[in-house]
Amino acid sequence: MKNAEPEHEPIPEPADLNGHFVPPPPLIPFTEPWEYELHFPRDARGPAVARTTLKAVLGAHGLGEFTDRAELLTSELATNAVRYSLGPAVVRLRWTNPVLRVSVMDTCPVSPLPLAQQNADAECGRGLLILDLLADDWGGCSLGESLFGVGGKTVWFELVLGGGDPPSGGGAGHGSGPRCPGRPCLPPDHRPAHRDPSRSTS
Template identity: 85%
Template sequence: MKNAEPEHEQTPEPLRRDDPVVPAPPLIPFTEPWEYELHFPRDPRGPAVARTTLKAVLGAHGLGEFTDRAELLTSELTTNAVRYSLGPATVRLCWTNPVLRVSVMDTCPVFPVPLAQDRPDAERGRGLLILDLLADAWGGCSLGEPLFGVGGKTIWFELVLGGGDPPPGGGTGDGVAPRPPALPVLAA
């Protein structure tokens, strides 16, 4: 009688000490694009996990120049994603030399509106102002209302290595609109 287990499903033999070691791939050159993505649940710890991941990625790729601004902006966007949406969020880091784009996607299709600030020490309503002041470019797009589990929005920001303006045309060439004009602070 034939063996009932097909040949292609046989368990491979375990590695032995004398097996050849497969070399690690080479590091991605600084000028080559890369992308990382982090999905996290609607949990107050999510923004801290996103900040830690961001710092690790930027440090590993030699982009420490971006760390402070990227960390603050990512913290703002991920905190809002946890606070105002009802589902999980995603943070995507994309490097296309010389631009770092960080996108935060959540399940709430409503875009934030600048709040009136009567006091300079207000603790809320400053996210868009901070984006406007610290990002070299920023914007967003709506993913629409939930339909078959899809919906929400993406808000992104870009930081340009060495500071300055983003490449001509704004953005990193992915078809998302360049930075909108500065939003006014609405008076009460």
């Protein structure tokens, strides 16, 4: 005898304390700002969860144009957070038309040094090279003791809808320059300037 299909209770319509129907909230207009935040533990599955969440959010808000670049960059930063920190991490997505900013925060106060400032064969810093090539803007800084009650860092990148110019006042030169674990903090003017991937280098 086959197992019977489980019976599902109908989902009741949302109601207030007086039992009146509560209509669902309207969709946020495309040009209005929004923000999502995902907390995940120090677990090898964390970066995959972050990628899945990011794809779902961008798809729901009609920002599929960003998905490929954002997924790759978020994966790099989330993987670094899991690999080099000893605690949980946070991925935050913020949309302020036409800019998507993705920030990854973890409990490690030090960051990888850009590959250009170390041996060309080194593994450390390759994620930041990808950031430099694919992001419209990016940066990072150390955090105080507000994140999970301990110090840490945040590394962020921005993608601009339609490939326009990134907003002024952000990115290169603001905050502490990324650095490798165990290395001293580099002053902002030591960090390589953002490169436009559309320009060829000679």
